Amino acid sequence: MFVFRHRLAGGDVRWVEVYSSPVTIQGQPILFSIIHDITERKRAEEALKEAYNSLEEKVKERTAELEKAYILLKESEEGLAEAQQMAHLGNWDWIIITNEMYWSDEIYRIFGRTPQEFGATYYGFLDYVYPEDRYYVNNAVKEALKGKTYSVDYRIIMANGEERIVHEQAEVIFDKKNSPVRMKGTVQDITERKQVEDELKRTGEELKKRNKEIVSERQRLYNVLETLPVAIVLLTPDHHITFAKRVFCDKFGEIDEQHCYDFCFGITRPCEFCEAFKVLETGKPHHWEASPIIGKPLCLTEVCWTYMTFLSEMLMVHSRFLRWTLILPREKKQKKPLQKWNRCA
Structure with a gap:
């Protein structure tokens, strides 16, 4: 837990209290936080501190002036009581x-x-x-x-x-x-604060549990994909390769979540001829053909698959889209001309 001041867009400065807990989602560490605006409480605490210190000093300095000290004491006590009630x-x-x-x-x-x-x-x-x-x-x-x-x-x-x-x-x-x-x-x-801390702890434990389930399910999916008699590559909408079958890795090398265009061709931007992401626009399978620089021409089938993680459910964010690319050897006779991959190499 930590406290700091935060400046709003309008220039107003507010105090916030942050309760944070580290959790791991799909192997990646993230920080899960709950933020409270405690500006009024901080003001009350400062007022309490000032009032109490003032009370102590006045009692020490004006003991001889009993009547005057009594009046000041009553005033300070009233302010102290009000500040204490707020905090x-x-x-x-x-x-x-x-x-x-x-x-x-x-x-x-x-x-x-x-x-x-x-x-x-x-x-x-x-x-x-x-x-x-x-x-x-x-x-x-x-x-x-x-x-x-x-x-x-x-x-x-x-x-x-x-x-x-x-x-x-x-x-x-x-x-x-x-x-x-x-x-x-x-x-x-501090009852409410403790309740928040306990809830944060329970949420963190639930996140870890659900994340393990997601990782396990994903691994089972990968195991199934390895049994299919085609080369399969799994991509995210930003062109990252998240999975590739062993036959793909044996041909092109081991993957490390690179962009597909960087991994295959060593370039810094998506290929101009690529039709893969049409599947995200239509939501339907898309078939197209391409010829790599080396090897036989290929037929590619793109399938759109969505999934939502436990964390995305909690945070009310959209599902992620993943692309399945099925790579099959192209038959000798083709009705459409092939796109040449070497144009972007």
């Missing part, structure tokens, strides 16, 4: 010595609780953590009190029984004797 992110403060805990309004919303329900203690908080995750969370807190980083994802149970997933990170404040006296941090509801 689904709340802050908390735990005074370790007295075991008192403060939750912002947004945390109550995330946990689906009210201030009256919450015991305002660390153990009261643990009661809302999913039972199977309590040991993990409690152990992470213990490690943080020893000086380690605290950043965890865990499940919670809301008052209505709904299960949600949150991300929590915090820092521990130590006194001069290096004893922990305070721990403060943030909680963010």
